[in-house]
Amino acid sequence: xxxxxxxxxxxxxxxxxxxxxxxxxxxxxxxxxxxxxxxxxxxxxxxxxxxxxxxxxxxxxxxxxxxxxxxxxxxxxxxxxxxxxxxxxxxxxxxxxxxxxxxxxxxxxxxxxxxxxxxxxxxxxxxx
Amino acid sequence: xxxxxxxxxxxxxxxxxxxxxxxxxxxxxxxxxxxxxxxxxxxxxxxxxxxxxxxxxxxxxxxxxxxxxxxxxxxxxxxxxxxxxxxxxxxxxxxxxxxxxxxxxxxxxxxxxxxxxxxxxxxxxxxx
Numbered sequence: 001x002x003x004x005x006x007x008x009x010x011x012x013x014x015x016x017x018x019x020x021x022x023x024x025x026x027x028x029x030x031x032x033x034x035x036x037x038x039x040x041x042x043x044x045x046x047x048x049x050x051x052x053x054x055x056x057x058x059x060x061x062x063x064x065x066x067x068x069x070x071x072x073x074x075x076x077x078x079x080x081x082x083x084x085x086x087x088x089x090x091x092x093x094x095x096x097x098x099x100x101x102x103x104x105x106x107x108x109x110x111x112x113x114x115x116x117x118x119x120x121x122x123x124x125x126x127x128x
Numbered sequence: 129x130x131x132x133x134x135x136x137x138x139x140x141x142x143x144x145x146x147x148x149x150x151x152x153x154x155x156x157x158x159x160x161x162x163x164x165x166x167x168x169x170x171x172x173x174x175x176x177x178x179x180x181x182x183x184x185x186x187x188x189x190x191x192x193x194x195x196x197x198x199x200x201x202x203x204x205x206x207x208x209x210x211x212x213x214x215x216x217x218x219x220x221x222x223x224x225x226x227x228x229x230x231x232x233x234x235x236x237x238x239x240x241x242x243x244x245x246x247x248x249x250x251x252x253x254x255x256x
Contacts, residue, residue: 002238003238004235004238004239004240007240017145017159019147019156019159021156026154028147028149028156028212030205031145031147031205031210043235073234073235074234074235075231075232075233075234075235076231076233076235076240077158077159077230077231077232077233078223078224078225078227078230078232079230080233080240082159082230082231084156084231095206096206097206099206102205102206102207102210103203103204103205103210103212104203104205104206105203105204105205105208106201106202106203107132107171107201107202107203107204110130110131110132111132112132112135112204112208
């Protein structure tokens with residue numbers, strides 16, 4: 001029975017947009033996409049698995065970086081076409097730039113200012 | 129000078145996904161889209177204006193319902209293709225169902241359970 005998966009209003013490409021929010025800080029960490037398999041795996045493993053639209057493959061968040069997202073809760077919106085995950089972000093770093101959140105540019109006057117610190121240098125995250 | 133608008137990685141359709149988060153409760157309220165004009169108007173008026181993909185027109189949030197979103201902060205993510213708004217949600221209701229947040233279905237076992245109360249009946253929000 002995967003009725004809960006059928007109830008989602010997938011896009012024509014079979015995807016659904018996903019917002020990940022940190023369960024502790026309350027910060028919105030990132031935005032990504034899932035297909036049906038990614039969501040099933042996320043549910044099964046308790047760890048966020050996304051669909052990379054650029055690489056056209058499953059993206060097990062944290063597989064390379066160790067920045068795994070433990071999923072505490074999965075929510076669906078009123079139109080059943082957007083997901084919201086509440087996650088425990090391992091090491092507190094969601095962004096590939098080494099920041100807590102991907103939303104680190106803030107519009108100040110007419111400029112996108114970087115307002116969040118790098119917690120770990122990308123060179124230290126992604127070892128060759 | 130609208131360089132800040134040019135720096136956004138708009139989709140092929142000229143849109144950008146937008147997450148609205150309540151500045152007080154920290155809750156993720158809704159997910160929608162903006163085009164360039166919607167974002168410019170949001171900035172100018174200090175109130176969220178979205179692009180309705182279904183109705184193919186600007187959607188001044190709260191124009192009918194009164195549930196205006198006063199924008200406190202606009203953020204952009206690492207890839208510059210997703211926006212995050214921090215908003216003051218007037219009347220505390222973002223959802224057309226009369227709930228605080230649109231993300232009111234929670235996955236419990238294999239069911240999407242409604243876990244947020246209706247604060248105002250839609251019939252009371254949208255007067256004929």
